[in-house]
Amino acid sequence: MFTRVSMMSGSSVSLSEFTYKKGSEIFRENEPADCVYQVRTGAVRRYKLLSDGRRQIGAFHLPGDVFGLENSTLHRLTAEAVTETTVRKISRQTLEDVAETDAVVFRNLLTTTTSNLCHAEDHMLLLGRKSSMERVAAFLLEMDNRLTKAGIMSLPMGRRDIADYLGLTLETVSRAVSQLHGEGILNFVGNTQREIVILDRRRLASIDMPS
Amino acid sequence: MFTRVSMMSGSSVSLSEFTYKKGSEIFRENEPADCVYQVRTGAVRRYKLLSDGRRQIGAFHLPGDVFGLENSTLHRLTAEAVTETTVRKISRQTLEDVAETDAVVFRNLLTTTTSNLCHAEDHMLLLGRKSSMERVAAFLLEMDNRLTKAGIMSLPMGRRDIADYLGLTLETVSRAVSQLHGEGILNFVGNTQREIVILDRRRLASIDMPS
DNA sequence: CGACATATTGATATCCATCAAACCGGGTGG
DNA sequence: CCACCCGGTTTGATGGATATCAATATGTCG
Helix, strand or coil: CEEEEECCCCCEEEEEEEEECCCCEEECCCCECCEEEEEEECCEEEEEECCCCCEEEEEEECCCCEECCCCCCECCCEEEECCCEEEEEEEHHHHHHHHHHCHHHHHHHHHHHHHHHHHHHHHHHHHHHCCHHHHHHHHHHHHHHHHCECCEEECCCCHHHHHHHHCCCHHHHHHHHHHHHHCCCEEECCCCCCEEEECCHHHHHHHHCCC | CEEEEECCCCCEEEEEEEEECCCCEEECCCCECCEEEEEEECCEEEEEECCCCCEEEEEEECCCCEECCCCCCECCCEEEECCCEEEEEEEHHHHHHHHHHCHHHHHHHHHHHHHHHHHHHHHHHHHHHCCHHHHHHHHHHHHHHHHCECCEEECCCCHHHHHHHHCCCHHHHHHHHHHHHHCCCEEECCCCCCEEEECCHHHHHHHHCCC
């Protein structure tokens, strides 16, 4: 479970792998941020809650993504495994010690944080200004880019998670997907509603970004 | 106009001050990101546009704030002066050279980026899940924290900017502010609608975060 | 004072949330 | 193997919050 891994720079940090069952919590908002994580398999949702239960998922993390890097000593969102998920866990302190002396590691920290910021900025535009159909189209294209293999996209998350990511209700998401199916833009494969083939990326993209 | 400023660490970088007239553009989305900026006086809005004119302001930057730090070589939002604004401009290359050898400077870069991410994460919750009244209350409290002097908050931005920040229309913002005024939670002073006294922060906070 | 920008207020429309019911697949146990 | 249940999804009917359209008011600047 413990290994030593070089960080492309001569330095190395110890890290360990963990597996989380579907739905289990990885860390909670306002918990001490002791570790940084990298997804190996599965998927993670990071979200904020209001006291009455309203939830906003800020990001999904898929294999390769790094998350849990915080400024303060506390996590600012809760992280949960969407499906069975394995992660690499790196002690924050260890990482910072290495970063202190290794500019490449430090630059990677900055790059990771900046790309999270990038994503958040795009997502604010979606949440503040896009229609429900535009949101769903944007979501499908995002996931298509990140996890399509052999033309089939197998979504790890259910309609509820998608809705809470897009700032919609699950019914609205379902209706939008049904409509796209009816218009021949996507198809379902297998017997779950989570395996999707996008037939017409061009048309999806024009829904996302109306010209 | 040019000065040398120590960065709390023995290093120094050259920087220069610029003034932008109300409404003028500081940089545009997808322009090369050559410089990093710090607001000295005034206010800056950073936003994204859709092709049909819908606008989402991702953040307002007030005196002291750093903005324009990007991952790639391109800016990802457009920045404009909300009012007459002066900024300090630092060459990105210079900053990176210094950061290379000075861990304190590098850490400041990371801290700045992370606090921008922090703000974006809070704002996604607002945009995705809060009602119009909750958004306006949250906005007033945010601005109150950041720029109230002597009990009076003088908003640099108009209703249109507030609306585009909150993902609402300007009419909805205006109605919410009027309602808060009618309920005795805030008052206007002077003869503009931009100078506001918050009379009851407790009540505003309970609107923002319903318990 | 007059012209223009900005803000408020009112009337109506629309998109999406809410409430509700049916559907579907998967697992469990008889 | 089938009956049942259960979580997740789809689909339908209705309502409500906010957008839109429009008019008036207020403030700013020449």
